Amino acid sequence: MEISEIKQRLPILKVLSHYHLKPDRNGRLCCPFHNDKTPSMQVYPETGTWTCFSSNCSAGSGDQVDFIMRKEGITKHLAILKAQDLMGETGDPGPGKSKPSPEKKLVPELTPGERTQILTEAFTHFARSMNKRPENAIKYLESRRLDYKRLSIGFDAGTLHKIKETTPEQKQLYLQAGLLKPDKFGREESYYTRFKGCIVFPLLDRSKNIVSMYGRHTEKPEHHYLEGDHRGLYPGYPDRETTRLILTEAVIDAATLQQLPEITKDFSLLALYGT
Ligand SMILES: [Zn+2]
Structure with a gap:
């Protein structure tokens, strides 16, 4: 996926709201990239860009991907992947555009x-x-x-x-x-x-x-x-023939019971997503 496509399709407001940020009705918010007491950052939803006007800040201006890069402290490459995540796989491809095929992504998702x-x-x-x-x-x-x-x-x-x-x-x-x-x-x-x-x-x-x-x-x-x-699932999907199933909160507990033949001969085991 090209950056230009992200720029067109990923609203900057969606990026902000992902980080629980919301500009005021003038499109301003406290800049998350410096210790900002007054809203120094201006957001431009039409272009998907932002600028921090504070002289105490090195963030300057940027687009959706730049915002993610700075916010997460990650490389551009990873920020693009994150932006694609935010767009969602079933996201609206936009007017007159077909959904991009997976081959077009910079790093294809694993099959x-x-x-x-x-x-x-x-x-x-x-x-x-x-x-x-x-x-x-x-x-x-x-x-x-x-x-x-x-x-x-x-x-x-x-x-x-x-x-x-x-x-x-x-x-x-x-x-x-x-x-x-x-x-x-x-x-x-x-x-x-x-x-x-x-x-x-x-x-x-x-x-x-x-x-x-x-x-x-x-x-x-x-x-x-x-x-x-x-x-x-751990230790795995119970057999179809299972009539008695022990649910454990933790994976460790299921593992403990799995070692005991006197348990496993009569029961299937399944750990819930606990600790
Ligand atoms: Zn700033």
Whole structure:
């Protein structure tokens, strides 16, 4: 997608409202890019642009993409992706325009097949990392009485993009899948992994493909899902024949029960999207 298309189709007011900002009836608001006591920023909805008139501010003027870049502290490339998100996939293509085909996007969205493939590759790496018995992971699992040899779990040691087998194409796919994150300057040498320091659990679709992941941090009381819609279930979709199902709040609880044959012979398990 071209920037000119974003300029035409993404109202600047929509960008502002995404950040809970709203200009007054004169199109002015307090500038979010400096410590602004009076509304110094003028918004021009017709052109999708804005200008901060304060001499204390380095923001100057810009368009929708510039606003997102500054607000999020991200690269132009990522801001364009974010702008596309804000436009929504089913957004109004505008008068006389057909909806752009996915090939036209700068970074095509992953197809479900690509997504599953790259998540599976990443998970294989995470699962292998457990064989090195990383100390904090082992300690955490022992404290929760989880046996990684009996469970489908892995550990993100933060090395996904650093191992020499990782190709540039894979790196790009990891970024697109949200497994790898750029720092706010988008510099490749400072990419970091989404689940660094986490025990990682695969979330599966009905056909047992990995469609997302859940990570529980081993040292901090933190947990993460892959960004975007919640997809996939842990430990997976219950069999059709299931007559008795145990719902657990947390993924960890489902994993605990999954280790117990006396439970799994009579019950299916399903974790809700809890902690
Ligand atoms: Zn300003």
